[in-house]
Amino acid sequence: MRTPALTAAAALLASLTLVFSGSAGAAPVSASGADGGHGRHGPAGRGFDRPYTGFAPAGTVLRRGTPRSAGLDAAPIDAFEQQMAQWENPASGANYLFPGATTLMAHDGVVVERGAGGYAVKYADATHELPADQWVPARTDTIYDLASLSKLFTSIVAMQQLEAGRIDLDTPVAHYLPEFATNGKGAITIEQLLTHTSGFDADPVPSLWQGYPDLPSREKAILDAKPINPPGTTYLYSDLNMLSLQLVLQKVTGKPLDTLVRDGITGPLRLTDTGYNPPASKLPRIAATEYEASPPRGMVRGQVHDENAWAMGGVAGHAGVFSTADDLAVLAQTILNGGTYKGRRILDRNSVTLMERNFNQAFPGDSHGLGFELDQIWYMGGLSGPQTLGHTGFTGTSLVIDPQSRSFAILLSNRVHPTRNTPSTNPPRRAIGTALAQAIPVRAPGRGPAWYSGQGGGTTSTLTTGALGSTGPVDVDFSAFVNTESTDLLSVESSTDGGTTWQPLPLRVTGSGAPAGSPTALSGQSVRAWWHVHAELPQAASTLLRWRYTTDPVYEGRGVDLAALSVTSGHHDLLRSAGLTPSGAWRQLPAAR
Structure with missing residues (x-):
């Protein structure tokens, strides 16, 4: 049964207690009234038709509330919750998309929806369910394998090193890693890695786990990878970009990527459930992913699903991070705040601006900031726009951040449990963004109908x-x-x-x-x-x-x-x-x- 959006009573209780791990002392929610998201009156605040410019106030801290308390229409959010329950229910037939999921929506610093449904663990192997008493319900604090949302963490670390002067966007990667210049890659720049315009193919071929016996040989394979397009001529989303960037970051700092993420992001922001290779103590809260026969890993749970990231010891530039909806909410609000949260700054405001800027104007439809995708309606739905940032992950995850409405939507699912051969997760990805957009008021001019x-x-x-x-x-x-x-x-x-x-x-x-x-x-x-x-x-x-x-x-x-x-x-x-x-x-x- 899906955990519903917050009721008014629950919101009042939540305002008096701990909001998120590491977020104690959140401000209480005011109880201003609203008549619905499409009316032209109600609490003060900007509607969807009056977009914000600039960052949210740096002191904005997430707090729980109801849609009404945030001046929103609850109806689209309630309808989304009902649809999610269908997507999580095998009895829905073709509408069944994943065993379980956790969702979160926030607007102007107020978490207006935080729900979970279905099961984090349900299957014993690719075709057989576990006994029902061994099923593990999905919870609002379930930890998910983020898959390619991990690229955002690598990108933030890269922006931190840019601020520190250790890397430069226009500098060739080979300046930092001379071995990278092989196979015609001498001109590929840091910017091209971050915007997927380097010319790399989508994945390493052969895969890192199949073709190479150990970590040094796998790192060499990344350095030796041959592009399939001249740099700067084509947009092609590629894991090799972030794997290459990982090696750059480790070289210029002398530290492994997991340490850089911990010291630069999760530590300062108190994201206690976020990181690579989660400890065994967190296993009861971790959602299972796929049953893998090749490589023979069995039911994957608590280890990264992506095989290339697994071959890299679970720490990779393109995948490997585990997290919760609550932790990702803090990260999203940090971006909206211009790089800071509760007085802990992880990025300069200019760095966030660069992450929001479209560097791919030469490739219409493939708008991209530094690390973040921009304006992708195929998963952003109604929140999409030229300034909307986001990313998806293969395991069934997505994060959409809309600076113009100071809102964000998070969907975490285990859609690859027990097999990756499942329907697309894009309908619920779009639906959560559209529900939040429709809940935000539009205040029509005039007084007529x-x-x-x-x-x-x-x-x-x-x-x-x-x-x-x-x-x-x-x-x-x-x-x-x-x-x-x-x-x-x-x-x-x-x-x-x-x-x-x-x-x-x-x-x-x-x-x-x-x-x-x-x-x-x-x-x-x-x-x-x-x-x-x-x-x-x-x-x-x-x-x-x-x-x-x-x-x-x-x-x-x-x-x-x-x-x-x-x-x-x-x-x-x-x-x-x-x-x-x-x-x-x-x-x-x-x-x-």
Whole structure:
């Protein structure tokens, strides 16, 4: 049974007790009221349509609360919890994605959702379950193998060495590791390792555990790896980038990577459940991963799942870190705070800015900061945007940090338990980001009726008028807040044959970041601002008008908000007499007070 989001009573109790390991003394949660995430009133605070600039106050400390206490709408979060319970339930058939998972959402320093469900350990081997009395439930403090989220820890250590002057972004890797220059790698830079533009193939071939007998030979294999593309010409996500960076960091500091992570990140931030090769004392809280026959490791639990990281002794630049949702929450808030948490600074503000900057503008769709991926709707969902940072992990993990709303979402699962041959974890990754985005208020301009549609892929919603009944020119005006995938479109259409056929109207759009020209549809996540939209009809005696929002089957953003809908001819309000009929996911929101 899934542990639900915090109730008001639980939040009050939590505000009086220890919040996270290492986070004692958190401030209590205020009990300000809210009327829902899509209303235009409630507690003070910025909505999703009024993005923050700059870092959160350096003193921001995580504290538990309810969605209401943070000024959010609980409904999208509750719906996400219910969907997670389905994804964790084998009886769901094709919707079953993983044995267990832990989730956490936070906004403006308030943890508004922290849940767990399913089982951290359930299987004896690849096909057989353990006896039911040996199943281990997933908990909010379950420790998971982060897989490639480990790359973020390596990247943070690299930024610390950049600050210390031990490495430089533009300097070739071979300057620090002369042996690296072999096989045409002399020009590859530190920056190219961090942005996956070095030219390396995705993985070492042969794998480190298959092709080499010991750690020295495996490190030499990393140094000897041959690129498949010239450096700087291609984006290709590669574990070899972070394995190479690991060797650089160890060379310039004289310390192993696990020591650098402990001394530079987990120690200062008091992340007591985070690190490589967790001790046996923590095994009862560790989620199992895969049953491996080759190599013959059996059911992997408490050791890194990734075979190449295992071959590196469990400490690798690309994988190996274990952690909890609570510890990752502190790390995420540290990033939002500009590199500091509870007075313990692990990064300079400029370093965090560099991690948020897109270095891959030459590779559209593959935006990347230093270590962090940027603007990837395929797993960030409704939180995606040009400044949104994140990463995923093969074991079924993801972290999404949205500076514009000062929010983050964490999903940790054991989707490879007992086998990696499972459905994609991307739907819940997107869902947690979208749920949090939809919970954050959008405050429509004006005081008239407002409408909202947040809908699933492959669906269409319409708002349709009756016959407008005008013999003169008609003006159509409205405000729109559009947060969608680029191919999910909002259009305004007219019909003169009773709705059999429809034609899109050219739109004139004004406002921050508004599209130029006369587009016939609106979409995108690059701008979080209300636009004023105007369209014209020559005459409309029997014309119908509709607002149409359609999504393709792939990804969705937060959705579309409409406000101040006006259809006039001269001084005549045509919408008052023609009416407006919703279909699909459109729903009218409470009027502003």
